[in-house]
Amino acid sequence: MASSRRRPPVEAPIAALRDALARIDANGPVLVAFSGGLDSTVLLHAAADVLGAGEAGSEVESRRSLLAIHVDHGLQAPSADWARHCVGQSDTLGVDCRVVRLEGAPQRGESVESWAREARYAAFAGIAEEVGAAALLTAHHADDQIETFLLRLVRGAGLDGLVSIEPDTMRGGLRVLRPFLGLPRSALERWARSRGLAWIEDPSNRDERLLRNAVRRQLVPVLDRVLPALRQRLPQTLAALREERDRLRELDRRRLETVTEPSRSAPGRAAALSLCAWRRLPAASRAGVLRQWLALHGARMPSRARLAEMLRQLDAPAADGLEIRHDGFVLRRYRGQAMLLPAAERSCEGAASGFCLPLRWVGERRVEVPELAGVLTIERIGQVERVEPVGPVKPVGSPGRPGLAERWLQAPDLELRARSGGERLRMHPGGPHRSLKKLYQERGVPSWARRALPVLWAHGRPVWAAGIGCDADCIVSKGVRYALDWQPLRRSRPASAPERSQH
Known part of the structure; x- marks a missing residue:
């Protein structure tokens, strides 16, 4: 019972x-x-x-x-x-x-x-x-x-x-x-x-x-x-507001996908805004899309006044000199794109002059370089039996990319340097050496971004440049190869990202 x-x-x-x-x-x-x-x-x-x-x-x-x-x-x-x-x-x-x-x-x-x-x-x-x-x-x-x-x-x-x-x-x-x-x-x-x-x-x-x-x-x-009745009714009102907020955020996320593209001038970063596509957005949706883009980078939401200034600058017809600082980032424009870059990179552009870091490589996969706000990654990608001497060297990381021979990384004079001017790389096997300045211009890398991009030297010569790749003379035809890349140092700010509701 x-x-x-x-x-x-x-x-x-x-x-x-x-x-x-x-x-x-x-x-x-x-x-x-x-x-x-x-x-x-x-x-x-x-x-x-x-x-x-x-x-x-x-x-x-x-x-x-x-x-x-x-x-x-x-x-x-x-x-x-x-x-x-x-x-x-x-x-x-x-x-x-x-x-x-x-x-x-x-x-x-x-x-x-x-x-x-x-x-x-x-x-x-x-x-x-x-x-x-x-x-x-x-x-x-x-x-x-x-x-x-x-x-x-x-x-x-x-x-x-x-x-x-x-x-x-x-x-x-x-x-x-x-x-x-x-x-x-x-x-x-x-x-x-x-x-x-x-x-x-x-x-x-x-x-x-x-x-x-x-x-x-x-x-x-x-x-x-x-x-x-306020205490009983307010939770209902807030629930309705959250539902509408979430609906608009999802719509803004979808619109963001239509206006972002890989950054041409700052490879390895979160997606850049295509200003051409941006201007096709409905004006009423741009503030929400911009907030989503800032959140993608991990930035705090700006004040209403700061957001309005960002929108005004993005809508301006030509402003490649744009530089707006916000929450440890710098908003910049170049050749039809808007980028949000860590302010640490901006501050190290002047400090990069004369920078030289001697390296003794013993197999590390990462070399952090806080002076240049970046990380050199070195990835073993196997063996290359044969490299066809046809066409330009592909960017680091693309499929089939031949890598740097191990002997260059084991050079006793291995150094990571800031550009001093006059460095040249050969991009085609048997082709001419070309200045890094010209190569960066062709890739759409602005002058302010180039100053913090390092060059790897070995055996008294440049063998690799960030954002460009390896000298064709330094690529192996047999044996182990290595892919090098340059990435920004990631900030660790877990608490500052915008809150996201759970359902």
Whole structure:
């Protein structure tokens, strides 16, 4: 006979967390962003209960491990005490806690809040990669959602901003889940008090000179009284906005495919924009397509003013001198294409003069050259039985490409140099030697890009040039061959990429 006793209702934070964890299908530990405040204290205790790391008798839902992360921003005097509190709370739950102390300060003109947020997520992403985490949990709740929506509304945000805080996103390769977005802060506080939990009260949260605090403490209580349905209706509105945002993003991605092409002047980079195709796009779609292109490169979304300036410059009839800096990149134009190049390459163009790196090659496949913001790759591609002495040498990496003979890489005077002028390569077996300047011009490589492209010297002569290939005299007819290539150094900024919603 079935028991007539009814099971006690599942507490709201526990139920919300279980729903979120059920969406994780990847293996690996779960990270909890743990500031020590009320919201994250509830999140950590609930996660410890659900994942079986809490008090004896708690229901074990998973064998997945849990790791708390406390980020000490160093912005307030008691921050070290807060870190110790978080470690102590974690210890009582049997949960490991990692404390990350941030260094640095906001850039000029950057808000402290924005800097702290980006630095926090960079720390989360670094630890997630280190431990192979499946997801990060944060404790944003319904009150945070209302505040964020109102703040973005009065700041004139577009569709991307008005969707506000998303419950399930990817941020720079890290999955971020926010299980409490459907719960008011009052529900979290009731749960915490029923458990006798202790948490940190940050005094800065009472400072109404900060706009978010003023909205929380003055405006939201009025809205709760005058528009009590707002809390129930806002999630529906935000879901509709997300659906429309996702539809437009997909349309922009498809349009982006019609206007991108391999970069002629910066090979190896993400796709360039064909300005001819760009001008055929509907004017209303260009801003969205440009955002997608920036995201393809891993750049943060620009301000509305910066985006408008980029659009104006791209639409200008002739502007090969264009140079707009944004988020560690430089937007440039050349011969009908727009390219987004790492600013490090621009800064090293002048430093390249006179650069010389002696090499002792012992089989490495990669040689990083930060002075030129690039990487020399050396790939063994087998043996060549015979090379037909017909036609020009093909670019590195194409099918059937004959490679550099090993003896050149083993030369005692092997060096990677910046161009000094006058270097020449033979591109046809038995053909004339031609200047690198002419060869780069033929390939559409602008003068500002050539300065950071190195030349490999061996046995007192140039044998290979980045963006051009090997001298025909240095190609083997038999034996082992090597394909050389030059690629930009990739930035590691996992936390700065735009968030992408999960469905």
